Amino acid sequence: MTHLTEEQLVLYYLGESEELAAARAHLDDCAACRADLAAVQRTLNLVSTWETPERGPEYGTQVWNQLRPRLGIRARFFSFQWMSWTRAASTAAVALLVIGAYFLGRVSPRPTPEPRTVAHNQLSDGTDRMLLVSVGDHLEQSQRVLLEFANTGSQELPLERDSAEQLLLDNRLMRQSLQRAGDRNMASVLEKLERFLTEAANARPEELPEIQRRMADEGVLFQLRVANAKIRERQRKLLPTASN
Amino acid sequence: MKESDGAAIQRVLAGDGDGFQVLVERYSHALFRLAYRMTGNEADADDVVQETFLRAYRSLANYDGRAAFSTWLYRIASNYTLDRISATRRRAEILHPLDQKPEGEEDGRAWQPVEQAPGPDRLLLSGEIQVRLAEAMEELTPQERTAFTLRHFEDLSIEEIGNALQLGSNATRNSIFRAVQKLRRNLAGWAGVAS
Structure with a gap:
């Protein structure tokens, strides 16, 4: 059995695989590839927890106030x-x-x-x-x-x-x-x-x-x-x- | 009822510049988050937000409405960020032409993933993870980072990202794949710890 490559797994996870049905069929039968896919998922889940600094509710107004004179308004x-x-x-x-x-x-x-x-x-x-x-x-x-x-x-x-x-x-x-x-x-x-x-x-x-x-x-x-x-x-x- | 993007845009195009305020207030937060993820720096992200809106306003007549306005903004922000990073690098090369890249730089900073999570304190751990995530993102090239951010955080399609970055579908997919590959390698010791 030929396992899915890392690239195929990543693209499958992202929903961008060009051979989606074939990849899905393989994953149904292959525990090793399912484990690899789970590892990809864990990494991307971790990346999703990356926090960005908070900007206050007035941020949009502040941006506009700085922007307005630059736009000549x-x-x-x-x-x-x-x-x-x-x-x-x-x-x-x-x-x-x-x-x-x-x-x-x-x-x-x-x-x-x-x-x-x-x-x-x-x-x-x-x-x-x-x-x-x-x-x-x-x-x-x-x-x-x-x-x-x-x-x-x-x-x-x-x-x-x-x-x-x-x-x-x-x-x-x-x-x-x-x-x-x-x-x-x-x-x-x-x-x-x-x-x-x-x-x-x-x-x-x-x-x-x-x-x-x-x-x-x-x-x-x-x-x-x-x-x-x-x-x-x-x-x-x-x-x-x-x-x- | 909130004014739609299209109505606000029409108002601006009809000569009411203040119509742009609606769009600025609606998208500033999202644009800041995107810009921060692309630059990793708050001051730079604020600058990207300002410059993106400035450019969007000046070329608003060219917005054809085929993509969502937010996607169009992301495209402007991505291009500006990439240009800005290139310009910064060019300046650095001119100022320090003899600097050599440290060994391993090409593939990132090559820090070693830790085998064990440090300490039992979850807050400390969480802080450490945030540092590691920021460092892992730093290892990506600007193009990989931008493509990955647009896909993973903003859920743009390959086609939309390709349009934004002026890349073909295969090149866009490759950029995203390389980004994930590097992230997996650099976060290998952490993915299980955080879950």
Whole structure:
């Protein structure tokens, strides 16, 4: 009796034998070949236990976040596919606040016009105070996130990236509202901030040092601190007016 | 209801690049496992995943739908991995042209299968087996390793593997057989222990 070769056994086991029926017939009659086949099976069963490292449930999203800028796809203005419900709710709240403030400002009777000495902006009524508060909070959050981003390593990148994406959406809404309200100085601060938030949201780990260097060169964190201080000062000036 | 691969692909081809996110999120884990088995290295596997999706996106218009989208991705990943390994080897040869292969390298590292399982602790044993498995896979040539991985772990047919690696049916079968042969030899002392 001619026994099956190792190649025939392996191909039989894999279901790739070209003479499947003949091999099966031989195995029915040959205990030695059945033992060899069992040995092949044991080895391949062992190989099947080879473990691969685990990637978390967010791995697909992480891959996409790194991939998207490389594909030349910009982050969507509203993309509920990649936003969690919490983040979507936060964006919706900011949007409602800004839109509500805008329309409220259009329908509310304005106080008797009095000469004012506000140097660089037209934000003064109750409606605009809401926007000022939102912008102030936004600047503080952006400052915190960019500060973390400036000091982060590539391992922590996804966390800052998510925060930056959220802030990017808020930033666009507020910048547009500020432009409509004629506050060009603050809109310009947010425009610059938007550039860095975009980079932070789309940064690949190897791009991190370059972005961090430019953040330091342009003093963006310092400018944010100054802008935030100005906003808070304007809020303080406006609050006593509101109580009058 | 989940969007099908075909619908997501159509969306991308119609200009909505974000449709690709569905495919990336659906296949990233499987692609990572495949890439890890082919490269044996986590960082390399992550890179293969990124590069595979990048290439898939850029040539999505060429996907004709005859094979499953996952098979098409595996093909891209396999080719990229093989190219990458070749390039790494070429660089190594240029940098170290006088290096000689150690004796026995051609057939693998030629480590001796152990006669006895070490120690009674199953966890330790399991860890040791994982190391041995990784080493045994390392002994395969890139082509053998890729062909075997696609067959054994991903259950692709000989024809699909042949298409992916641009090999004929016989060459594909031979690659897989040689892979199993080497694995049997290198894991001879372990196959019974683990069962």
